[in-house]
Amino acid sequence: MLAIVDAADLDLVVYRYPSDWVEHFGDLARRRANVIHADTVVYYRRLVAPVSARTDRTTHSGRWRLAGGGDQPAVAALVRACFAGYRNHYAAAPGLATVDVVEGYVEWALSHLDSEDGLLVIELDANDQAIAFAAVGLGDDPEIALAAVHPSRRGAGVYHDLLDVVAEELSDRGCSHVWISTQVHNSTPIRAWTRSEFTFEFAVQTVHLWRAGPPSMPTR
Numbered sequence: 744m745l746a747i748v749d750a751a752d753l754d755l756v757v758y759r760y761p762s763d764w765v766e767h768f769g770d771l772a773r774r775r776a777n778v779i780h781a782d783t784v785v786y787y788r789r790l791v792a793p794v795s796a797r798t799d800r801t802t803h804s805g806r807w808r809l810a811g812g813g814d815q816p817a818v819a820a821l822v823r824a825c826f827a828g829y830r831n832h833y834a835a836a837p838g839l840a841t842v843d844v845v846e847g848y849v850e851w852a853l854s855h856l857d858s859e860d861g862l863l864v865i866e867l868d869a870n871d872q873a874i875a876f877a878a879v880g881l882g883d884d885p886e887i888a889l890a891a892v893h894p895s896r897r898g899a900g901v902y903h904d905l906l907d908v909v910a911e912e913l914s915d916r917g918c919s920h921v922w923i924s925t926q927v928h929n930s931t932p933i934r935a936w937t938r939s940e941f942t943f944e945f946a947v948q949t950v951h952l953w954r955a956g957p958p959s960m961p962t963r
């Protein structure tokens with residue numbers, strides 16, 4: 744892996760490895776001066792009941808639909824509101840601590856709109872305003888890539904409903920399970936996943952491998 748990194752013409756490589764490789768970070772740090780441990784990501788999985796096994800198809804209290812191209816501005820505004828100030832692994836590097844990741848999340852969420860291998864679910868309030876979204880990657884291993892609830896609508900079970908809606912939609916599409924992940928300190932969604940029949944499966948470590956050191960960090 745380090746040979747590949749060395750051959751690549753990149754200032755920064757974001758590298759993830761399984762957390763049970765407990766000796767791996769020490770090994771990397773001995774071989775490379777400019778390695779930063781950036782975060783730990785936990786992965787949870789929920790089995791999705793087959794359509795035939797479901798007795799209640801309206802478990803959620805909210806109104807929802809799949810988003811289409813016309814929803815782009817509303818979804819972009821929702822993502823910006825939901826993730827304002829959110830800090831992901833890029834904040835671990837001194838020179839990137841102030842990088843605003845929100846526009847990246849907007850782009851990521853919108854990439855699931857009108858896509859063959861993804862879908863975007865939105866929950867609506869009584870005025871048809873989008874108050875929550877889930878961007879879902881399809882395929883053999885479906886995954887909720889990004890999901891959130893508008894800050895003004897939190898603490899009322901909207902997220903719990905959203906997770907049920909996604910499970911129902913995937914069940915209709917013949918899927919057997921769905922993955923979801925976040926940083927290990929993001930306790931609110933993790934508690935919600937546990938309440939929503941997700942179980943912890945594994946964790947990965949994120950490290951930054953810098954060619955010459957992060958922007959404001961002197962090279963050792």
Ligand SMILES: CC(C)(COP(=O)(O)OP(=O)(O)OC[C@H]1O[C@@H](n2cnc3c(N)ncnc32)[C@H](O)[C@@H]1OP(=O)(O)O)[C@@H](O)C(=O)NCCC(=O)NCCS
Nearest residue numbers: 889890891892897898899900901902903925931932934935
């Ligand atoms: C994580 C997130 C989606 C949760 O949304 P939410 O709709 O507030 O979630 P819920 O309402 O289902 O649960 C939140 C809390 O409200 C509580 N709650 C739910 N329904 C409630 C009700 N009717 N009355 C009072 N409290 C309630 C839950 O018990 C939970 O409490 P806890 O945090 O102590 O466990 C939201 O905080 C968010 O968008 N965060 C930023 C984005 C993010 O981190 N996304 C996840 C990773 S992609």
